[in-house]
Amino acid sequence: MSADKVDINVDFAGIRLENPVVTASGTCGYADELADFMDIGELGGFITKSITLNPRKGNPTPRIVETDAGMLNAIGLANIGLEKFIEEKLPIIENLSVPVFVNVAGESINDYVAVVERLAGEDVISGIELNISCPNVKAGGITFGTDPKQVEKITKAVKKAAGAKTLIVKLTPAVTDIAVTARAAVEAGADALSLVNTFTAMVIDIESQRPFLANRTGGLSGPAIKPIAVYLVNKVYSEVAKRAGVPILGGGGIRTAADAIEFIIGGATAVAVGTATFIEPDAAVRIVEGIKEYCVRKNVSNIKDLTGKLK
């Protein structure tokens, strides 16, 4: 099969992505920074850094530390806030030819709803990614994502606020059974699921005998978490998402096309590239090419035939 015969576009909860590769929230800014290094139009989609109702300074430094085959971050949702986002970043986003999803975070359900209601009126936005899984803030974030009742409550409220916009709920791996929170989100109206967010972790400086990060703990990302993320995506796919017909945006340590394909075979309709972008700013578009090559080699004419095909 030749490369031009391979169809790698996907239907992601009613939104057509030209290919299954999107940039993960918090690793690609608001698109302006990355434009120096690649054509964002070559991506399947784009997910912005988290937006909160009010601007957030974020945590003190150090905010990151490298670990074996990974890194911890505790940025603390530093962002410019909803108003400035609409004023300064939406005009940039407007020029992008790919679907854009805005990641939304907050400290209370009211916060989330206020932001989503406002964004729901913006035509240039394809959807909302609901961040209820950030491990690095004191209020909100992960506290919503670990309790199925809270997941249900917030998803319902935000779904209503989102109107016609696609709602992706981003799940945390910090639960005993991720299928339970996934089911709660789907039953409350999530159009898609995104997993996984980072794993709470700690690095200790043995000289000072203190945690290395100012926030004490951070979220582990990078190749170190990939096998766990693949397992969780496959678990959510087979126990919840497949039956419900809800697509999964899978990610966690994806660095290469081979990594991305593992997630797709495991059940992801689309994949999110995160930490790899820090190392190679154009990592995501390189992965698109690699996925095509794999399809040619494996005689897969349509990428949809690969999703969830785990034997």
Place this chain on the structure above:
Amino acid sequence: MVESTKKACIATVIDNDAIKRRFGRLTIQLEGEAARCFEQVKPGQFAQIRLSEAALPHPDHITNDLADIACRQIILRRPFSFCNVTVDSPTRARVEILYCVLGPGTLRMTTLSKGDKISIIGPLGNGFSVPAGKKLALLVAGGMGAPPLQHMAAYLKADFPKVRTFAFVGAKTLGDLPFTVEGLESGKPVITEFAKAGAESHIATDDGSAGFRGFVTECLTDWLKANKPAPDETIIYSCGPEPMLAEVARLAAQYEIDCQVSMERMMACGIGLCQSCAVECKVGGKDKTVYKLCCKDGPVFDAREVVFERR
């Protein structure tokens, strides 16, 4: 589209010399468009170098203090400033990087040899600038803060020949100075690399093994007291450990001299995506502060705006 001034590119190693016990000087060559990006480079700017594919030295050549850390699988790039950049034709640039072997990244750097290809992203950030009317530049370096100031001395000599330049270079001990030191017997030792760049140097070592015994800031204080430079015509450029920068900033404020400091933070991407490298800065008087990014807004900041960390 505005032509980008930073690039991800492949550089060729020209030279990699070991200096004293734990330093190295890496010379790389860039060609074509990548070289053009370095035409307008300013001292204090930096590049993100990918070292994860470089080999570790043979275990016999790894000192005991680095043996544990050498085992770490690195993924992130490492930021380095330049000690010298020469653009010998519009399409060929040579960049020199002075490094200290401290961890798993710089250990790998030692094994690079002539002809090797490495991936770099740069030049990044904002370098030092020379305001109008300055006739005297004081370069104040501590430890590995010296390389970009060597670059600054050469830049001043070439582009601002009327500016007199003095360098104050501090280290724990003579062996920690990654430079050629002449005139040790005379009691007034100077650094050859700075002399070549037209800067008269003053060395300060904690143990008095070369030059002034004590901190470089004490050496600078004595010089300021003795020479009373005209504040309007003088500027201080500084790079080194943060407590030293804080003291230099304090002295600059006391003598009402302009001062630019080059800051250092842990960073993942170097291009404004990860938000790791926050530097707390004062805004609009009072006690209001914001976090700026070391990689994008810096690494060079006006000393008056920085809230220095004291950890």
